[in-house]
Amino acid sequence: MDSKTLYAKAQTLMPGGVNSPLRACKYVNSEPVFIDRAEGAYMWDVEGRQYIDYVFSWGPMILGHQDPVVTEAAHKAVDMGSSYGAPCFGEVALAEEINKLIPSMEMMRMVSSGTEATMSALRLARGYTGRNKFVKFIGNYHGHADAFLAAAGSAAGVTPGTPGVPEEVVQHTLLAQYNDLDAVKAHFKESGDEIACIIVEPAAGNMGLVLPKEGFLQGLRDLCTEYGAVLIFDEVITGFRLALGGAQERYGITPDLTTLGKIIGGGFPVGCYGGKREIMEHMAPVGGVFQAGTLSGNPVAMAAGLATLQRLQECDYAAQEARTKALAEELTAIIAGKGQSVYLAQVGSAFTMYFSDKPVTSMVESGQCDAAAYATYWQQMLAQGVYLAPAGFECAFTSFAHTDEDFEKTLEAARNVTF
Ligand code: PMP
Numbered sequence: 001m002d003s004k005t006l007y008a009k010a011q012t013l014m015p016g017g018v019n020s021p022l023r024a025c026k027y028v029n030s031e032p033v034f035i036d037r038a039e040g041a042y043m044w045d046v047e048g049r050q051y052i053d054y055v056f057s058w059g060p061m062i063l064g065h066q067d068p069v070v071t072e073a074a075h076k077a078v079d080m081g082s083s084y085g086a087p088c089f090g091e092v093a094l095a096e097e098i099n100k101l102i103p104s105m106e107m108m109r110m111v112s113s114g115t116e117a118t119m120s121a122l123r124l125a126r127g128y129t130g131r132n133k134f135v136k137f138i139g140n141y142h143g144h145a146d147a148f149l150a151a152a153g154s155a156a157g158v159t160p161g162t163p164g165v166p167e168e169v170v171q172h173t174l175l176a177q178y179n180d181l182d183a184v185k186a187h188f189k190e191s192g193d194e195i196a197c198i199i200v201e202p203a204a205g206n207m208g209l210v211l212p213k214e215g216f217l218q219g220l221r222d223l224c225t226e227y228g229a230v231l232i233f234d235e236v237i238t239g240f241r242l243a244l245g246g247a248q249e250r251y252g253i254t255p256d257l258t259t260l261g262k263i264i265g266g267g268f269p270v271g272c273y274g275g276k277r278e279i280m281e282h283m284a285p286v287g288g289v290f291q292a293g294t295l296s297g298n299p300v301a302m303a304a305g306l307a308t309l310q311r312l313q314e315c316d317y318a319a320q321e322a323r324t325k326a327l328a329e330e331l332t333a334i335i336a337g338k339g340q341s342v343y344l345a346q347v348g349s350a351f352t353m354y355f356s357d358k359p360v361t362s363m364v365e366s367g368q369c370d371a372a373a374y375a376t377y378w379q380q381m382l383a384q385g386v387y388l389a390p391a392g393f394e395c396a397f398t399s400f401a402h403t404d405e406d407f408e409k410t411l412e413a414a415r416n417v418t419f
Pocket of ligand 1: 058113114115116118141142143144201205206234235236237261262271
């Protein structure tokens with residue numbers, strides 16, 4: 001069945017024909033291609049067309065698709081039974097590996113998605129402090145739990161008013177512009193003894209890539225310490241992407257709690273939250289804060305995640321950053337050479353080339369980018385076999401599986417784009 005037929009059928013069975021809104025490709029005025037299989041840096045659609053992937057399942061597949069070691073680990077795990085609902089070796093092994101690479105995560109809890117990780121971390125911070133309010137940044141996305149759906153990034157930001165989330169549920173969500181430390185200080189000045197936590201993407205990846213300004217993360221750390229609030233780094237994207245030890249290693253700031261997802265599942269549904277022992281011990285069954293999960297610590301996901309983290313320790317992050325930077329800069333030069341205004345943000349193996357004539361540092365600016373130009377670029381890149389995120393306000397990711405030839409082909413495709 002071809003993509004068009006599948007999409008028509010899918011639309012009768014699933015809202016918008018998809019299981020996650022961005023996949024419908026509305027923001028690039030297109031219809032989705034349906035994927036048949038993926039290997040290395042490539043995906044193939046149901047009609048057999050090959051794409052060089054820069055989405056990688058929105059981040060998890062940093063080693064490329066079907067990394068042989070990860071795939072073998074997953075196969076072996078399936079052969080041992082795919083779910084127990086009881087403690088198993090894999091969850092201890094993965095937790096130990098995460099703790100080794102991100103030492104601030106002294107204790108942790110495995111869940112099945114990034115959404116569950118952030119939602120549970122917020123509950124824990126509230127339970128631990130006995131406070132209700134929390135600070136969230138405009139344009140940061142922390143999954144789709146109610147409390148976070150206030151001025152959220154990614155596709156949530158473009159759903160006006162977010163129907164289904166009662167006012168009362170977000171009344172404790174205090175908003176601030178990303179990188180605006182003064183706004184956060186003002187919240188603490190007004191209600192510091194009621195604020196349970198600050199949750200932040202240490203490098204924001206859901207309004208396009210926006211990097212933290214010098215002193216911003218340290219300022220958040222200092223405020224939390226001063227007021228006895230919990231600092232939560234949402235490293236669902238940045239964990240094992242910006243560095244092996246995540247953004248906290250790269251920027252040298254230690255949060256109290258960290259949330260992870262994506263890469264730690266090696267392509268399987270996993271999330272994780274963890275941090276200071278003293279805080280984590282407030283979780284049931286030790287403490288009173290409740291959270292549970294039928295598939296939490298799933299043995300197949302744990303095995304794939306562990307194999308991924310082990311493989312990543314053999315990878316050269318510095319070299320990957322350098323080649324990603326070179327690719328992104330060349331791409332930007334090519335598009336700028338066609339008379340388009342573009343602004344590049346890049347860190348590690350992630351970048352966003354905004355169609356903007358000014359730097360993008362906030363969700364408002366991200367929203368002001370030329371969406372029509374991005375759609376034109378996206379459509380023509382796809383037609384030439386380059387698979388980019390179907391919205392201009394997302395990141396492109398490179399993987400350790402991309403070859404220099406893949407990058408050259410990508411640049412060649414960009415050279416052929418006409419606006
Ligand atoms: N936090 C961040 C920073 C994210 O980017 C995402 C997903 N893109 C989430 C949380 C939610 O993760 P999930 O989609 O696995 O629920």
